[in-house]
Each structure stands twice: as structure tokens, then as C-alpha cells.
Amino acid sequence: MNAIDPTDYVEAPEGVESLKFGDEKQQAKFELGVCMAIYKWEELNTAVENSWGGPKSGEKRDWISGIVIDLFAEKIVDIQLIEETLLYAMVDEFDTEIDNDSALEIGALIMKFYRDVALQKYAKIDELYEKWQAKQSIKENVKKVHVEEDPNNPDVSDSEDDEDDEDVPELQDDEMEIDEEPHGPIVDDDGFELVQKKGRRR
Known part of the structure; x- marks a missing residue:
């Protein structure tokens, strides 16, 4: 990466009070660019993936994108303001101090996108967005595979095992009783032979 000028800044033209774009498409593309730059920040990604900011870590990342976008509602924004905003957000929201220049690099990328x-010129922003979408679809597919494998297969095998455990002993007990009893005729007190019923087998 080219050397970053820490004094770099952008300023609204004379008579314009904000750096926001008047054209809706331009503003939307810039906001997308900020989000893609934030999502490109590895240190933040690590914090989100490990839930250092709690269960809503992903939402906090989106919130950080929002506060950076809001900086451009002012008349002037410099690269160090973006860097400091990112670093403070990491400490406040993820309890993480970043001691490298990664936040400055993300700030430089945001200035470039602006x-x-x-x-x-939207090519770089669109390219990053396409890569991000591709990565998301891969993650979704992986989640779907896990969802299909984990709850269903063990449940099916568990229920089959349960049925086997319940049924087999009952059948064996019944068979043992049936085999043991009719070895010879049963005679009552008067000496008459009783007829054996077959009704116990079901």
C-alpha cells in the first residue's frame, strides 16, 4: 500500500455545509463503500467473530459504519478523525485496543472511496461488495449444511435406538413365556386335560 498521509482531509466546497452527496446514488455508493471498508478491517472482524462485543457484535460493527458515515455530515473530515473514531469505537464497544496502523489504513480507504x-467511479466499491456477497453466500451454505446434519440425523438415529431398546426386550420376554409354558398338558384337579389357548401371541 502507498504511504498514507496522516494530514489528508476532504472539505465541502464553498457555500456547502456538508460533505454528504446531493445525488442519492452517489451517497448510497459512498455509504456502501464505508461499510465495505469497515468489513475489510481484520481487527474488527476478529472481534466480531469472537463476540468480544457480546452477542450483538455484528450489530456493533454496522453501528461503527454508521458513525463513520455521520462524520461526513460535517464540512470537513480528515483521515485522523476517522482513525480516532474507529479506535475509540473498538475500545468502547469491544474492549480492544489496536496498536497498529490498521485503523489509519481503513481511514485512507474511506477517503479514497469518497x-x-x-x-x-464506483468500480472498487462494487468489486468489494461482490466479494463480500460471495463470502456471505458461502457462509450461508455452510450454516445450512450444519443445520441439516446436526438436528435431523442424530434425532432419527436416537429415536431408532430408543425403539429398538424398547421393542426388543418385550418381544424376547413374550417369546420366553410362550416357549416355557406349553411343554406338557395341564391337568386340573379332576384329572381333565385343559386345552391350551393360542391367544397370547399377538
Whole structure:
């Protein structure tokens, strides 16, 4: 990556009070660019994946994107303001201090996206968005595979095992009784032979 100028900044033109784009498409592309830059930040991704910010870590990442976008509601934004905003957010929301220049690099990327969007150049933002979508679809597929394998297969095998455990001993007990009893005729007190019924087998 090219050397980053820590004094780099963007300023709204004379008479304009905000860095927000008047054109809706441009503003939407810039906001997408900010989100893609934030999602590209490995340190933040690690914090989200490990839930360092609690169960809503993913929502906190989106919130960070929002506060960076809001910075551009002002007349001037410099790269260090973006860097500091990112670093403070990591401490406040994820209890994590970043001691490298990664936040500065993300700030530089956001500044680049701002200038690209001002020139209506969206290729880099679109490219990152496509990569992100592809990664999300892979994650979704992996989740679906796990969801299909884990709850269903063990349940089926468990229920089959339960049925086997219940049925087999009962059948064996019945058979033992049937085999043992009719070895010879049963005679009552008066000396008459009783007829054996077959009704016990069902």
C-alpha cells in the first residue's frame, strides 16, 4: 500500500455545509463503500467473530459504519478523525485496543472511496461488495449444511435406538413365556386335560 498521509482531509466546497452527496446514488455508493471498508478491517472482524462485543457484535460493527458515515455530515473530515473514531469505537464497544496502523489504513480507504464517488467511479466499491456477497453466500451454505446434519440425523438415529431398546426386550420376554409354558398338558384337579389357548401371541 502507498504511504498514507496522516494530514489528508476532504472539505465541502464553498457555500456547502456538508460533505454528504446531493445525488442519492452517489451517497448510497459512498455509504456502501464505508461499510465495505469497515468489513475489510481484520481487527474488527476478529472481534466480531469472537463476540468480544457480546452477542450483538455484528450489530456493533454496522453501528461503527454508521458513525463513520455521520462524520461526513460535517464540512470537513480528515483521515485522523476517522482513525480516532474507529479506535475509540473498538475500545468502547469491544474492549480492544489496536496498536497498529490498521485503523489509519481503513481511514485512507474511506477517503479514497469518497474521492472516487465524487468522480462517480464506483468500480472498487462494487468489486468489494461482490466479494463480500460471495463470502456471505458461502457462509450461508455452510450454516445450512450444519443445520441439516446436526438436528435431523442424530434425532432419527436416537429415536431408532430408543425403539429398538424398547421393542426388543418385550418381544424376547413374550417369546420366553410362550416357549416355557406349553411343554406338557395341564391337568386340573379332576384329572381333565385343559386345552391350551393360542391367544397370547399377538
